[in-house]
Amino acid sequence: MLKGKNIILGISGGIAAYKCATFVRGLVKQGANVKVIMTKHAKEFITPLTMATLSKNPILVDFYNPENGDWNSHVDLGLWADLYVIAPATANTIAKMANGVADNLLLTTYLSAKCPVMFAPTMDLDMYKHPATLRNIEILKSYGNIVIEPTSGELASGLVGAGRMAEPEDMVAFIDSFFSKNNSLVGKKFLVTAGPTYEKIDPVRFIGNYSSGKMGYAISEELAKRGAEVVLISGPVSLSIDNPLIERINVESAKEMYDASMRFFPECDGGIMSAAVADFAPKVQASSKVKRGKDNMTIELVPNKDIAASLGSIKTDKQLLIGFALETDNEFENAQLKLEKKNLDFIVLNSLKDEGAGFGVDTNKIKIIDRNDIVNDYPLDSKRNVAGFIVDYIEKINK
Numbered sequence: 001m002l003k004g005k006n007i008i009l010g011i012s013g014g015i016a017a018y019k020c021a022t023f024v025r026g027l028v029k030q031g032a033n034v035k036v037i038m039t040k041h042a043k044e045f046i047t048p049l050t051m052a053t054l055s056k057n058p059i060l061v062d063f064y065n066p067e068n069g070d071w072n073s074h075v076d077l078g079l080w081a082d083l084y085v086i087a088p089a090t091a092n093t094i095a096k097m098a099n100g101v102a103d104n105l106l107l108t109t110y111l112s113a114k115c116p117v118m119f120a121p122t123m124d125l126d127m128y129k130h131p132a133t134l135r136n137i138e139i140l141k142s143y144g145n146i147v148i149e150p151t152s153g154e155l156a157s158g159l160v161g162a163g164r165m166a167e168p169e170d171m172v173a174f175i176d177s178f179f180s181k182n183n184s185l186v187g188k189k190f191l192v193t194a195g196p197t198y199e200k201i202d203p204v205r206f207i208g209n210y211s212s213g214k215m216g217y218a219i220s221e222e223l224a225k226r227g228a229e230v231v232l233i234s235g236p237v238s239l240s241i242d243n244p245l246i247e248r249i250n251v252e253s254a255k256e257m258y259d260a261s262m263r264f265f266p267e268c269d270g271g272i273m274s275a276a277v278a279d280f281a282p283k284v285q286a287s288s289k290v291k292r293g294k295d296n297m298t299i300e301l302v303p304n305k306d307i308a309a310s311l312g313s314i315k316t317d318k319q320l321l322i323g324f325a326l327e328t329d330n331e332f333e334n335a336q337l338k339l340e341k342k343n344l345d346f347i348v349l350n351s352l353k354d355e356g357a358g359f360g361v362d363t364n365k366i367k368i369i370d371r372n373d374i375v376n377d378y379p380l381d382s383k384r385n386v387a388g389f390i391v392d393y394i395e396k397i398n399k
């Protein structure tokens, strides 16, 4: 399963470095190409000769080879890799990664890497439990880095608790399942709408809403992570996204979002409508700034086109369409009505009554309702993980 995969292993200086011999052997046995970067301290725990022999590649420690002056390009390494695993990741290395410190090759490669990154925190119990370490691990997770969770047991210090690096066989299995999941949507293409729309009143004012776009961006990233191409049609948000599989089209108004969606949907295998599209727009957009008057002001609003319903009316049997419903009352009935009316395959229901769900926050709590009225209730989780639940469901329907 790992055949042809390019994996960089970054070893920092912890006693668990000795497990890297078996770990690299396992990766190579599964067909992976492995290059090993070691920090200076790592060399004190396991010899470069052992790692070079097992990985079948020279070990990289310095920015250049001291023997012949060859430059070890961290940029090239970062581009070469399909996966960068930092194991063991000591508290020191984790802290540096979280803060963008770039004082060795392991770290400069981390900063340059375009591929997914995994790290295996390994340290003594008290260091692991320290708020600084826990915060740094959270920061890395927020960058999308994946934790290979430490296991509990007796530590090198004699203390007992969490902080042991996972067993090499388990780490190989974890990576194997990561790649098999990652290839599951290769060859598929999805359209995702995200964020709010702005409906212009005059050159300086608009009608908008509080949508941050985080959910739609997380879904786009999850789809791309599994190998799908994504056309992300984004309203005005302050998020950035950098993935070669994701083409971002910036729009402002519901009309622009509608035009872009209608243009791209026919070439897609499915659409995920996570944007909070304004239902109405001012009938007239003033060409110069509207001045304050003494009287009340009335703005006449006209309805916008329903993008989801329009795509629902043109979708083929092979195309999927997924909508969202953000409700305050009669959640289930309203969501079901939208599912029918917009010809969706399933609808993701957020209730504003649930704490931690909805606009702006980093978490979400969803229910998925499908055409068979099956309701799947999910726990409160990060938008990244919720995106995983939604994409799992897309895969389950598998049109």
Ligand code: CTP
Pocket: 193, 254, 273, 274, 275, 276, 277, 278, 279, 304, 305, 306, 307, 308, 309, 322, 323, 324, 325, 326, 338
């Ligand atoms: N939607 C859309 N185009 C619109 C309005 C909504 O594509 N003009 C999509 C949203 O992206 C979402 C779903 O339709 O996936 C439901 O959006 P929502 O605003 O909850 O539904 P409305 O049909 O606008 O109903 P209401 O606002 O009355 O609840």
